[in-house]
Amino acid sequence: MTLTTPVPRDQDTVFPGENWFFYWKTSASLWKTKLQEFPGTKIIIPLNWSFHSETGDQFDFGEHRPETNLKKLVEIAQEVGKMVVFFLPVTPAPFLPNGGLPHLLARSIALNGEHMAYGVIDADDHLVKIYSFFDPRVFEAFDKFVKKLGQYFSQATINADVWGIRSGYFKEGQYRSFIEDSSKTFEQAFHRFLQTKKSADETLSPIEERALSFEFNKTIQNLYETNARESIKNNFEGTLDVAFLGAGTDNFLKRLSGTISTVDYSGELYEALAKDIIPSSVLLPHRLKKGVLTRELNDLVANSYLPARLASSAYDHDDINMFQPLSFFKVYERVDGVSSLFQNWNDLHLWPYLKGSFGWSYKVISNDTLKLHENKTPYQEHIHLFHGHDVDRTIFNYILKTFMNGGRVILNRSGLSDEFAKRFETFFLxxxxxxxxVHFQTQIQNIALGEGRLVLIEGEGFKEMDKNDYLNFWKTLVETFSLVHVPIQNVDGIDFYWRTRPSSANELKFEEVRRLSLYNPTSYRKKIKMSLTKNFVVYKVIDEINVIVQTYPNEIEIELSPEGSVIVDFGVFS
Structure with missing residues (x-):
């Protein structure tokens, strides 16, 4: 039995991955043929600003070149039974020449945080240069483009959703946006911004200047997004973050030297899913996406996460794979350019513990994505983790609301202000x-209210601990929450991902169904074992490729050959 969606021909660059369609890379006369050949029913069409305007002043939507006729493209897609979703880049886009800018506007090279020019290689092995979005001429031209685009959609009565996309990449596990800049163009604009924030004789500390730099970046990014939203109006659905696999500097150098491997890409894929960021492989040539990586992208992104993120608009709920990412933990990290300077979860070795014991069954949430996680999923219980230095009024209220509603919270008191420390004490009284x-490696306070638990730990109280001490600390603490989970033995080198869904009408003996996807990207044979508790039963085994699965009454043993993969569904009951 197979659930894997087939992919188009390897060399067909108009379909670079995850249902994206590059309309400018083929003749309009071939659109119908290409779309008919595509096996999926939903097409994501990224808008290419520079393809519709060479100068930034004049625009073409089919008047001169048929390949710029978006209305015709939508009509053809609908004719062959495809549903269209447009992606509009509101930051530099690494899959487009000049980052998407018309060539006359590509004047100031953007520099990353290390003051180096961005280096991105696209799927055709071309070097893509990224130019600054802090150039006032770029902003003015973008404003003209989205206004013209909005008018065109309205006059042509194009009934398709448009999502703004913020393009980024991963650096040392952190998501970075391509709009970030340290070029002279940025510095000049930032200097003008600073003049409005401080008096002439005021001197800012490095932390204050860093916070203002982040605020300025955010302000400019919001201006691009706001202009797009106001211009496109009813068609505009919102803005999404997209992480382009392989777009970071480290992978750029590896790809140049020929030392890149699928493991480098799959790690970024799972990191993106944990952070609720859409992963995209459109920069990767098809020769690098064979085997396991293609299956991971199809199973976890194209046929699962991506349609779920877009479900509120263009995607029919009936078509959505009901499996959602399984997460036991929601780990909060404030993104403000400053918070990362203080004690973080990496300092406390939380990430190695979670990945080693639970794989990627956690979500990393920020001040930007907190609202996505306010609703509690009936069949998923989470442990929420916060730092004291991130606690403000919103986080304080979120913690108390979660706790009083029976949720479970771990708060690292490191950096907690006196104001909120007193508020917690007052709430307890x-x-x-x-x-x-209790004291275990550090001072711990445990507070219970019905099913709710609030655990306060003194992050600054850990003394001379190595990594294993931290791992043991987290293991001991988390075990007190009695999570219902099946650990995997001998999992080193294996990519795996858990998902879950509620039981259906004919599965009433289960409370939920959990899906485990296993992939072996290595060149070695791998054998794993899982000891099943009384709460779990093997329900079905599907998509078996180069794998041997043996089930026993209380155990399952899986042997994966190189490039092997399998999906196992478990029924879970109380």
């Missing part, structure tokens, strides 16, 4: 809550 204090 007013509600007559018992604060249980």
């Amino acid at each position: 007013e509600n007559n809550l018992n604060v249980e204090k």
